Amino acid sequence: MMKRAVICGVGHYLPERVVPNSEFESTLDTTDDWIRSRSGIERRHFAAEGEMTSDLATKAAQAALADAGIDASQIDAIILAxxxxxxxxxxxxxxxxxxxGMEKGFAFDVQAVCAGFVYALSNANALIVSGQAERVLVIGAETFSRIMDWTDRSTCVLFGDGAGAVVLAAAEGEGGTDDRGILATDLNSDGRYRDILYVDGGISTQNTGHLRMQGKEVFRHAVEKLAETAETALAKIGMTGEDVDWIVPHQANIRIIQATAKRMGVPMDRVVVTVQDHGNTSAASIPLALSIGRANGQIKSGDLVVTEAIGGGLAWGSVVLRW
Structure with missing residues (x-):
């Protein structure tokens, strides 16, 4: 017998404001067709004035707790990516x-940009397996609309705001791949590639800054590293892409998602895709997709799910779990 961290609840929240591609046509040299053809994105959500990342995260957390049928007082820790x-x-x-309304337990943020939720999920798994927590609320939430350069058509049309959350709970497993819960993780980073995706400001520079990206370089690294990290995590438990029921990838670009699935030998009808409706929501994209995939009847109990993501740093990783 061994301890496993099992997803027992999932939820998400999206701001009310929906921004279609056409809204950018009046301010940028771009079109709906151009954005769709290069990214697969059709629309995204933007937070309202005064609506903060923690507000989005709280609503997603409440939805996940309701889905799990537990109260916040039963949570030992919160990890927010x-x-x-x-x-x-x-x-x-x-x-x-x-x-x-939690008065006990502990809470902290994880910053690994678009790979943040995978990092947070891996950390939550470690807390549970080591016995430091029984139930952990893992959230991905972002308001990337606040760091966009609205004159840069290559980046500002790609991102959106949102939040997703899961409740992880300790459970006993047999130690095999049939166990429910997190079965394997793989985390990586390489700071040498900082300049291909970053924000040109921060606390030490006393300037909030804007997101900057070398799209072609990010694409090249993403396809290679996403497939590799997923295959590495699967190999740890003696599995391959053929064993996977669902890939739930970071929702950055439909072409990256398609190329990664192809390299893993997984058909697109076994990939949860939400990028068309939300754009790139960074650390929120995987929990958002998990929540929507479950709500749509795609992800079912017992399914083997692989999540993989890459973001600025570069930071990338994957988690293999049985739903």
Whole structure:
């Protein structure tokens, strides 16, 4: 017997404002067709004025808790993956903790940009397997609309705001691949590639800055590294792409998603795709897709699911789990 971290609840939240591609046509040299053909994105959501990352995260967390049928008081820890926290400090996770009415436990943020949720999920798994927590609320939430350069058509049309969350709970497993819960993880980073995806500002520079990206370079690294990390995690438990029921990838670009699935030998009808409706929501994209995939009847109990993501850093990784 061994301890496993099992997803027992999932939820998401999207801001009310929906921004179709056509909205950019009046301010940028771009078209709906251009954006769709290069990214697969058709629309995205933007947070309202005064609506913070912690607000989005709290609503996603409440949905996940309701799905799990438990109260926030039963949660031992909150891990919030975000690159767009409300304040320099305290962490957005502690703001969610307060909003949920939690008076015990601990909460902290994880910053690995688009790979943030995979990093957070891996950390939550370690807390549960080591016995430091029984139930962990893992959230990905972003307001990337706040760091866009609205004159840069190559980046500002790609991103959106949103939040997704899962409740992980400790359960006993047999130690085999039939166990429910997280079965394997793989995390990586390489700071040498900082300049291909970054924000040109921060606390030390006393300038909020804007997102900057070398699209072709990011694409090249993404396809190679996403397939590799997924295959590495699967190999740890003696599995391959043929064993996978669903890939739930970071939703950055439909061409990256398609190329990664092809390299893994997984057909697109076994890939959860939401990029068309939400754009790239960074750390929120995988939990958003998990929630929607489950709600749509795609992901079912017992399914083998692979999540993989890459973001600025570069940071990338994957998690293999049985739903």
């Amino acid at each position: 975000t690159s767009t926290a409300d304040l320099t400090f305290p962490s957005a996770a502690t703001m969610v903790q307060a909003a949920l």
